[in-house]
Amino acid sequence: MREITDSDAKRRLMTGAAGLMLLAAGFVVSVITGTVDISVGDMARIFTGVQTDGMYHVLMNIRLPRIITGAFVGVNLALSGAILQAVLKNPLADPGIVGVTAGAGLFAMAVMILLPSFTHLVPPAAFIGAFVTSLVIYFLAYDGGAHPLRLILAGVALAAFLGAFMSSLTVLYSDRVQGTVNWMAGSLSGKSWIHVKMILPYTLLGLFGAGIGARYLNILMLGDDVARGLGLSVERVKFMLTMLAALLAASAVSVAGLLGFVGLIVPHITRLIIGSDNRFLIPFSAVFGGIIVIFADTAARVVFAPYELPVGVVMAFVGAPFFLYLLSRSSRS
Amino acid sequence: MNFFACENLSAGYGRKEVLKNITLSFEKGRIASVIGPNGSGKSTLLKCMGRLLKPSAGCVYLDGRSISSMTDSAIARSVGILPQSPSAPGDIPVHCLVAYGRNPHKKALSSFTKEDRETVEWAMHATGLQDKRFLRLGQLSGGERQRAWIAMALAQRPQILLLDEPTTYLDIHHQFEVLELLEKLNTSCGLTVVMVMHDLNLASKFSGRLIAMKDGQVLLDGCAEEVLTEENIFDIFRVKSRIVDMDGSRAAMYMGVA
Numbered sequence: 261m262r263e264i265t266d267s268d269a270k271r272r273l274m275t276g277a278a279g280l281m282l283l284a285a286g287f288v289v290s291v292i293t294g295t296v297d298i299s300v301g302d303m304a305r306i307f308t309g310v311q312t313d314g315m316y317h318v319l320m321n322i323r324l325p326r327i328i329t330g331a332f333v334g335v336n337l338a339l340s341g342a343i344l345q346a347v348l349k350n351p352l353a354d355p356g357i358v359g360v361t362a363g364a365g366l367f368a369m370a371v372m373i374l375l376p377s378f379t380h381l382v383p384p385a386a387f388i389g390a391f392v393t394s395l396v397i398y399f400l401a402y403d404g405g406a407h408p409l410r411l412i413l414a415g416v417a418l419a420a421f422l423g424a425f426m427s428s429l430t431v432l433y434s435d436r437v438q439g440t441v442n443w444m445a446g447s448l449s450g451k452s453w454i455h456v457k458m459i460l461p462y463t464l465l466g467l468f469g470a471g472i473g474a475r476y477l478n479i480l481m482l483g484d485d486v487a488r489g490l491g492l493s494v495e496r497v498k499f500m501l502t503m504l505a506a507l508l509a510a511s512a513v514s515v516a517g518l519l520g521f522v523g524l525i526v527p528h529i530t531r532l533i534i535g536s537d538n539r540f541l542i543p544f545s546a547v548f549g550g551i552i553v554i555f556a557d558t559a560a561r562v563v564f565a566p567y568e569l570p571v572g573v574v575m576a577f578v579g580a581p582f583f584l585y586l587l588s589r590s591s592r593s
Numbered sequence: 594m595n596f597f598a599c600e601n602l603s604a605g606y607g608r609k610e611v612l613k614n615i616t617l618s619f620e621k622g623r624i625a626s627v628i629g630p631n632g633s634g635k636s637t638l639l640k641c642m643g644r645l646l647k648p649s650a651g652c653v654y655l656d657g658r659s660i661s662s663m664t665d666s667a668i669a670r671s672v673g674i675l676p677q678s679p680s681a682p683g684d685i686p687v688h689c690l691v692a693y694g695r696n697p698h699k700k701a702l703s704s705f706t707k708e709d710r711e712t713v714e715w716a717m718h719a720t721g722l723q724d725k726r727f728l729r730l731g732q733l734s735g736g737e738r739q740r741a742w743i744a745m746a747l748a749q750r751p752q753i754l755l756l757d758e759p760t761t762y763l764d765i766h767h768q769f770e771v772l773e774l775l776e777k778l779n780t781s782c783g784l785t786v787v788m789v790m791h792d793l794n795l796a797s798k799f800s801g802r803l804i805a806m807k808d809g810q811v812l813l814d815g816c817a818e819e820v821l822t823e824e825n826i827f828d829i830f831r832v833k834s835r836i837v838d839m840d841g842s843r844a845a846m847y848m849g850v851a
Contacts, residue, residue, distance in 0.1 A: 268686075472701055479693055485645050485676040490749065491669025491697030536682040537689070 272540055275533055279547040283331075286554040290327045291319060293562050298323075321452070329451040330557045330571070331550035332459045333512045334522055338549025339466045340508040341523030342530070342542055346477040347501050348408040351531070354524035355509030357412055358502060361520070362419035363393025364513040365444065366426050372440045373433045382443065383458060383514040390510035393418065398502060405484070406498050446519030446572025448557050455515045462511035469504045470542045477501065477538040519572045521579025522549055529582075596621050597642075597672075597753050597785065602651035604641050611637045613809040614651070619753070622783040624775065626796035628820075629806035630830055635789040636677065636757050638806065642787065643674030643755045669697035673751035675742050677758045677789075683731025687741050690730060691716050694748025716747040719782075720774060736767030740774060747778070754778075756788040760795065768792070772799045794844040797821050805829050817843045 292298050296318045298306075305311035306319050337355060344353040355361065367389025368382050375381065397418050401410040430437050442449065476497045479487045488494050509523065526549045527541065534540050553571065556578065560569040598618035605611045611634045619625060627635045640646040642653055644660050652659045660668050673694075681690065694716065695709045717723045720740040730738060739759060746754055759775070760768040776799055778784045790796035796803060797817035805813040805820055807829055813820045821843050826834045833848040 475696075479696055482681050482693065483676070483679055485640075485674070486679050486681075488645055488665065489643060489669060489672075489674040489676075489746070490693060491664075491666035493665045535684045537685070 268535070272534055272544075275544060276547075279544060279551065282551045283547060283554075286551050286558070287327060287331075290554050290558040291323055293558055294318075294323060295565060325453045325456050326448050326451045326557070327554060329455045329459060329515060330448045330553045332456070332463045333448070333516045333519060334526070334549035334551070334553030335463050335546045336459065336466055336508040336512040336549075337519065337522040337553075338526035338530075338545040339470050339542065340505040340512070342527035342538070342545040343470055343473065343477065343501050343505040343508075344523070345527050346481055346538055346541075347498055347505070348411060349481060349483075350408060350412065351528060352524065353412070354521075355505065355513075356419070356520065356523075357415045358506055358509075359393035359397045359415050359418050359422075360390040360506060360509040360513060361518055362422040362426075364390035364510065365518055366422045368443060368514075368517070369426055369429055369440050372443065373429050373436045376436060376439070383455075386517075387510045387514035390513055391506055393422065394502070394506035394510075398499070405495055406502070411502075442570050443517040445570035446513075446517040446575070447570035448516055448553075448560075449568055449570070451515065459511050459515050462508055466504065466508040467543075467546060469501075470546075473497075473501050473504065474538040474542045477542075481536070481538075517570070517572065519553075519575060521575045521582075522553060525579050525582050526552055595619065596656050597787075598654045599638075599642060600652050600654065602638070602641055602648050602653065604637055604646055604648040604651075610649070611809050612641065612648070615809075615811055616651075617804065617811065617814070619785060619787060621752070621785055622779065623802060624779050624786040624788075624800040625802040625804060626788055626790040626800040627804045627806060628790055628793055628796055628829070629812075633806040634809040635806055637809075639674070639755050639757050639787070639789050640676075643672055644668055645674065645676070666697040669749055669751075671752050672755065673746035673749045673753070674755040675746055675757065675759065678761055679742055681730055683729060685730050686727055687722055687730065687733070687744075688713065688717065688726040690741055691722075691726075691744045691748050694745040697749055712750060713748050716744040719747060719778060720744040734767065735763050736770045739763065739767070739771050743771070743774065747784075751784075753785040753787065756786065758789050758791060760790070760792065768795060775799065793821060793826070797844065798842045821845055 288300065291303055292300060296315065298315055298319055302311060302315055303319065306316050340355045341353070344355065344357060345351055348357065364386040368386040371378060371381050371385045397411065397414045398406060400418070401407065401414040403410065476492060479490055479492050480494070480497065484494050513519065527545045530541055530545045530548050534544055556574040557571040560571040560574045563569065595618040600616050602615040603610060603612050615638060627638060629635050637646065641648045644653065652661065654660070655671055691713050695712065698709065717726055720743055722737065722740055722744055725733065725737060730741065733741060759771050763771065772795060775786050779786055801816060803815065803817055803820040804811055805825065812829060813825055821836060823834055823836055826832060826845055832850055834845045835848060837844050837846060
């Protein structure tokens with residue numbers, strides 16, 4: 261009997277160690293790969309302040325902020341997905357379901373197309389669009405309680421509605437669409453320390469909030485009636501956690517554009533490895549989210565060098581087949 | 594002493610009124626079963642008593658206090674409720690599920706104390722699950738799973754336990770296992786039990802009080818000998834029956850609707 265929990269603990273320990281090692285490896289690989297060759301030795305010399313040439317600039321001001329931004333984007337999207345999958349009791353839930361993608365997409369596109377000289381407003385516009393849309397969906401779906409199915413349906417309907425505006429924009433201003441393509445696919449190209457500073461507070465808030473919320477997520481997964489029977493203020497907890505998820509996803513898309521699939525597949529892979537206990541699922545998802553985006557972005561930079569793919573495209577190449585695999589698995593069981 | 598009561602309780606879903614002006618009170622340390630045909634309001638009554646559903650009128654009282662004035666966790670420390678066939682991820686170990694029962698006793702950041710651990714331990718022993726604690730929910734039989742849910746509710750340390758059809762989907766062996774467990778908890782710890790039951794004979798065997806509902810109202814309320822009669826069963830369910838008294842318990846043999 262005893263071994264079962266021991267093997268659980270062991271698997272968590274192994275997964276945690278592997279995760280941290282992968283994170284470190286991803287960081288190093290990402291730092292040394294790219295158009296400018298930087299060796300591990302250069303990296304060490306730069307970090308210790310011995311070397312301060314052009315390579316220093318490339319590493320400290322171009323690669324490092326991009327890697328860190330990517331990692332935080334991955335953490336936020338993965339946390340957001342993990343929270344939503346538990347709140348909505350739906351393993352296929354992702355930040356897109358609460359309108360983050362559609363809202364951010366429309367607002368950002370409107371700025372890029374209608375106010376092309378104000379592109380610095382894209383991140384705040386995307387953030388507001390994402391958060392406001394998720395609030396609207398939440399209240400549209402609310403009927404004495406936020407029922408998961410109603411939330412999902414309201415999300416689909418509103419996404420279609422906002423999608424119509426986006427399509428109209430692309431048709432009416434077809435000459436200006438080119439500039440939006442990279443953002444719409446999700447890209448970390450040209451991210452600087454400003455973006456790190458923009459997303460960092462949300463990552464900290466997310467880690468803190470989801471860390472406390474994990475216990476409540478576990479209880480929510482027992483169903484609303486049981487959760488209420490256990491003294492949980494179900495609607496309040498659901499609302500706060502959904503809004504936390506929306507904030508996390510909004511902050512991620514506002515710096516990186518519409519990066520799909522991280523919020524869906526990362527919590528899912530993590531659940532397959534360590535099980536559904538949110539006290540572990542939440543932190544592990546955060547680590548894996550960071551890892552996956554770092555690796556995907558490194559691939560995006562080098563696979564077609566000197567051309568760069570948006571990281572969202574790489575994620576979709578990997579994410580879409582995995583999504584189909586999940587669908588076929590869940591329909592069989 | 595009546596410590597749990599509902600007064601002029603009405604409730605429904607949307608515009609449809611399911612419960613009509615129900616007044617009932619429950620004594621400490623007794624087992625009561627609510628019976629009645631489908632749609633008679635049994636589950637709705639239980640949900641209102643466990644504040645899973647807000648009544649459209651009336652009040653539920655716990656120790657003379659209206660539960661609408663109490664916080665969710667304060668109610669949960671006195672009232673345990675299990676809905677019909679609850680579900681959970683199959684990979685939860687039994688001891689984790691039981692530990693969730695401590696939630697109403699915990700604040701957001703408080704840690705699991707010695708008292709919590711002892712209560713969880715007691716709940717698993719009381720339900721005979723001490724050897725299954727590391728098994729996952731999906732590895733248990735139907736009866737064991739129901740016992741695990743009851744253990745979770747016990748870990749809340751409630752004075753009263755509300756159960757909606759605790760024996761649904763269980764075979765006769767497991768039905769008895771669950772009901773005998775409730776009977777044991779009732780006699781050994783004085784736990785008050787109110788449960789919705791479909792099986793009249795099991796309800797009569799295990800509960801001192803039967804409350805028969807029809808069309809959202811209480812039709813009959815009393816001990817098995819008073820409630821289970823051939824005329825009453827016909828009035829409530831439109832089924833003809835014969836009553837058999839054997840070894841001190843009363844049972845009905847159903848003869849058909851025609």
